[in-house]
Amino acid sequence: MTMPSHPAPRRGVERRGLRDHVYELILELLLSGEVEPGARLAIDTIARQLDVSPTPVREALVHLERTGLVTREALKGYRVAPPLGSEELAELFEARLVLETAAARLATPAGPDLVAQLGEAQQRHREAGERVVEALDAGRVDLALTTEYFAADTDFHAVVFRACGNRYLVGMSESLGAQLHRMRQSALRGVTDVHEAVAEHAAVADAFRGLGELTPEQAMERHIVGVRTRSLAQARRG
Amino acid sequence: MTMPSHPAPRRGVERRGLRDHVYELILELLLSGEVEPGARLAIDTIARQLDVSPTPVREALVHLERTGLVTREALKGYRVAPPLGSEELAELFEARLVLETAAARLATPAGPDLVAQLGEAQQRHREAGERVVEALDAGRVDLALTTEYFAADTDFHAVVFRACGNRYLVGMSESLGAQLHRMRQSALRGVTDVHEAVAEHAAVADAFRGLGELTPEQAMERHIVGVRTRSLAQARRG
DNA sequence: CGATCCACTTTCCTATAGGATCGCCGCAGT
């Protein structure tokens, strides 16, 4: 029945930090959107699928529970967190507005490192956006390109957060990042505001370079407000 | 050999949510300051002391790891997080300034519920402060009174955060709360700014009531800046 | 025909055992 003769399967995962490995696997599973919200996350089922014992799976789920991606009901098990409601969406944008503007303010004035990194991130974001638009004009929605675009967008903002020199703000931003990713795959069907986002990122980068009349904080505020307005409008239409 | 005849020890803890119970016990242990920073937190030692199996202890430590109160070194075990350095202290105050002012701004204008709760919290804080000062004048430093004072202070700010209507900001505030508690027991010897803190809390409450010339956000900003200034000065002296 | 009760299955939760690794101490060699 249960073959106990497995001596040492020596699976692909390295022994070091098996818990973190399991965590990343489940995280990837959640962010890929292959499981719908509310679905059960059975511990030993996942353990069997990953060919590990339930213990590291349990630890990874505890870790994920604090990120808000999964919910736990005592003696009932873990579930994928339900999709964000309209109130949570509004609060998420509000919180992001607070954090992003604060980070931009604290990162001002920008040193040469920040200007350089911001330029690179901006360029990657613009190029990824062009590829998405190109694919979109061809009538196809490429998941890989969309993921790459979102990653470039996240990187752009991460550059600002790292430059603000406050590890706690960085941690909060990462904490919200998971919720943000959840929103993207639940509320939005695709990317429709590439041009606006690229333009606003350029405005932020220019503000950090000392160009234009806006402070970096003001430029970032306009960007987040713009994202919120477009997202809510799209959510209302969809 | 190993007595498997243990039928059901049925210890004092209820079966429901043993993990959360262990978490709170360890949290209380950490916040009480009975363990110095850097001390080892052996899993099975704690498990034996609490008379539970290592698994819930492990889960509780994973939970605590994400709060920043404990650190984990792979294959080396858990340790109490080292004390906050001067840089971390400055960043902590900066982050708190961002969050608290944002919460105060979002909670404006205050409804009657907020005014009432704020008044009660303010009163408890003032009374706890008076007791601390009274004990301090008598030459003794009462740990219980100090703890009560800090709890009242935390409650006052928690009222504002709950009123701001943003669960993400509330979560961030609680996340910083642990670090804040860590700072209080590491950097500060005692409470020396009761009068200033009480007065600033009163200014915040008055601002929410529409009295005075300051907005709640401005009053809260002055309060946090004041706390920062006094704390850094005390840390420099001590 | 419908509601209730009971047994079964599934799953979580805890406990225990064993393998692997890291730090430490004593010892030999230069």
Place this chain on the structure above:
DNA sequence: ACTGCGGCGATCCTATAGGAAAGTGGATCG
């Protein structure tokens, strides 16, 4: 005397087993 090295203890990490509770299906009775 100092340094490299091997054994030993402690601890972490993973795996497996068993008990308890919740959900589910079917059978029985009104």
